[in-house]
Amino acid sequence: DAGVTQSPTHLIKTRGQHVTLRCSPISGHKSVSWYQQVLGQGPQFIFQYYEKEERGRGNFPDRFSARQFPNYSSELNVNALLLGDSALYLCASSPPGLGLRNEQFFGPGTRLTVL
């Protein structure tokens, strides 16, 4: 089975622009989470979506938004990009029946560089 996939792999934007990152979860997974990993730090939780509903939001400004589609894929949108938004953006999916098998599976990430 395919793992979590993300696109694009790399992206270069300039300050003030908008970016959309995409994620496809493992087949059968209904939960998708987004994390930001700045160089030299651990991932920081941005959003979680489960069954197309926002289930949690981390401490990020309103410039960050996300959504989940009926096929459980997800998009992360970031408006008015700042230099500090440069990071690896990770997507993770979790098996159905949260609590029965409490783990998540990560994609390879999208490397965003803001110039």
Added chain:
Amino acid sequence: GDSVTQMEGPVTLSEEAFLTINCTYTATGYPSLFWYVQYPGEGLQLLLKATKADDKGSNKGFEATYRKETTSFHLEKGSVQVSDSAVYFCALSEATNAGKSTFGDGTTLTVKP
């Protein structure tokens, strides 16, 4: 809020040496605890997990025990290999939702032949 503190790196060991990476946490309730590994240019892979006090997670020779009394989840391996060189992250989540996890800052391990 929840937090995870890992020992600062980088850690450099010779092949077959014993490895310990310390991890302590602060959380309300009874979190699940995880160790993830990240190889260069890749996403995170789950290495092991523990879901309740005194549970021992193990995988590929790595072990960690959930110690509630010391709020710790230290990672150990008896004999490291060059292929273990990577960044290791300790993390916690709610007991029923790994999809909203809090991570430490990671510890870089380099194993020399």
